[in-house]
Amino acid sequence: MSEEFKVEIINPEKSFLSKEDVTEVVIPSFEGEMGLLKDHISIISFLKPGIIKIFSKAEEKNYYVEDGIAEFKNNNLSILTSSIFNIKDMDKNKIEEIIKKTDNMLSGEKLTDQEKYLADQKIETLKLLN
Amino acid sequence: MATLDDLKKRIASVKSTQKITKAMKMVAAAKLRRAQENAERGRPYSEKMNNIILNLSNGIPDKENAPKLLSGTGEEKIYLCIVLTSDRGLCGGFNTNIIKKAKAYFEKIFIEGKKLKIITVGSKGYDQLKRIYKKNIIEKISFKDSKTISYLDAEKVGKIIIENFEKKEFDVCTIFYNKFKNVITQIPQEQQIIPLKNSETEKNSFDDNYEFEPEQDEILSNLLPKNISTQIFKGMLENSASEQGSRMSAMDSATRNAGDMVDKLTIEYNRSRQAAITKELIEIISGAESL
Numbered sequence: 469m470s471e472e473f474k475v476e477i478i479n480p481e482k483s484f485l486s487k488e489d490v491t492e493v494v495i496p497s498f499e500g501e502m503g504l505l506k507d508h509i510s511i512i513s514f515l516k517p518g519i520i521k522i523f524s525k526a527e528e529k530n531y532y533v534e535d536g537i538a539e540f541k542n543n544n545l546s547i548l549t550s551s552i553f554n555i556k557d558m559d560k561n562k563i564e565e566i567i568k569k570t571d572n573m574l575s576g577e578k579l580t581d582q583e584k585y586l587a588d589q590k591i592e593t594l595k596l597l598n
Numbered sequence: 599m600a601t602l603d604d605l606k607k608r609i610a611s612v613k614s615t616q617k618i619t620k621a622m623k624m625v626a627a628a629k630l631r632r633a634q635e636n637a638e639r640g641r642p643y644s645e646k647m648n649n650i651i652l653n654l655s656n657g658i659p660d661k662e663n664a665p666k667l668l669s670g671t672g673e674e675k676i677y678l679c680i681v682l683t684s685d686r687g688l689c690g691g692f693n694t695n696i697i698k699k700a701k702a703y704f705e706k707i708f709i710e711g712k713k714l715k716i717i718t719v720g721s722k723g724y725d726q727l728k729r730i731y732k733k734n735i736i737e738k739i740s741f742k743d744s745k746t747i748s749y750l751d752a753e754k755v756g757k758i759i760i761e762n763f764e765k766k767e768f769d770v771c772t773i774f775y776n777k778f779k780n781v782i783t784q785i786p787q788e789q790q791i792i793p794l795k796n797s798e799t800e801k802n803s804f805d806d807n808y809e810f811e812p813e814q815d816e817i818l819s820n821l822l823p824k825n826i827s828t829q830i831f832k833g834m835l836e837n838s839a840s841e842q843g844s845r846m847s848a849m850d851s852a853t854r855n856a857g858d859m860v861d862k863l864t865i866e867y868n869r870s871r872q873a874a875i876t877k878e879l880i881e882i883i884s885g886a887e888s889l
Contacts, residue, residue: 550749
């Protein structure tokens with residue numbers, strides 16, 4: 469029996485990625501990382517900044533997301549996000565740039581606890597990548 | 599009667615106008631294809647978003663504690679209208695159609711004795727509305743500098759709307775844009791985004807047993823602001839496809855009209871040229887006869 473399911477990543481401009489032969493996906497859900505396998509119960513969750521890992525038999529793909537929402541239903545995982553980058557395309561300069569921006573935001577504006585938490589998460593993830 | 603020289607000049611000027619409109623048509627046709635592709639690619643996102651929100655809002659047990667963006671403030675006193683238009687002219691009835699639709703809606707609001715606030719997106723809409731509704735316009739936004747429509751632009755508009763909503767500046771929010779049907783037809787749309795109306799999607803509202811993480815209302819209150827940006831973005835995409843389509847057909851008929859005009863002027867030119875020659879001949883002949 470195959471243990472593969474379909475994942476789709478959509479951003480507002482276009483369908484970012486569609487893959488049929490995925491065995492496992494790890495998403496940075498708001499309350500911690502969550503691994504999804506085939507026949508998972510239907511779930512809706514939203515994402516915090518972090519890394520989406522997509523495993524298939526042949527390869528492993530990593531993407532960095534800043535926000536988004538994930539819906540899993542009938543072995544179809546759809547991830548809606550407005551900011552997603554392939555980790556391969558991210559070089560040090562770019563990462564530094566985002567970290568700096570977020571740092572500025574943290575020190576400058578008044579943020580709610582949730583926004584602060586999200587920004588902290590963002591910096592943490594990016595530093596890991598660096 | 600115009601002299602031969604005048605006619606010649608007019609023909610030349612109409613011809614050069616025709617060249618311009620023809621070039622504009624070509625450019626619009628090329629841009630239309632891109633805009634149309636963009637609009638189509640953007641559709642899955644807004645559809646999915648709508649579906650998820652529908653599933654979420656159906657699952658909410660008591661509607662009274664639902665987020666205000668979904669259920670409204672409970673009043674309907676102040677209306678906010680977002681009018682999406684283009685930044686450039688020469689696109690036929692594109693902007694006028696949106697404005698006409700919006701104006702009809704404004705009048706209805708005034709008759710009901712309610713307050714109206716307007717945000718215009720795109721400079722052409724502001725130009726047309728400022729004459730009558732200047733004091734109602736609270737913000738004008740224009741993305742003249744950005745070549746393609748990006749989600750970030752839509753997000754900016756979305757943020758302004760949400761800020762105003764949180765300050766209780768309005769109760770109901772409606773957006774106006776042109777929906778792209780095909781090159782010749784664009785349908786002006788009014789779409790209410792706050793409170794959210796689910797009139798079209800209601801029929802596929804079967805209950806799914808979803809698990810939510812975190813709680814439903816928390817997801818929902820995070821998602822609704824995003825949905826507003828998404829809806830604006832959808833409107834902007836549809837609008838840009840419509841704008842190019844409308845410009846293309848407008849420029850097409852302008853080119854055709856210029857062609858007709860050149861034909862007419864050429865006939866007139868040839869006639870008066872012939873008349874002049876005949877006149878000269880008659881003069882020569884009658885001069886020779888009188889000798």
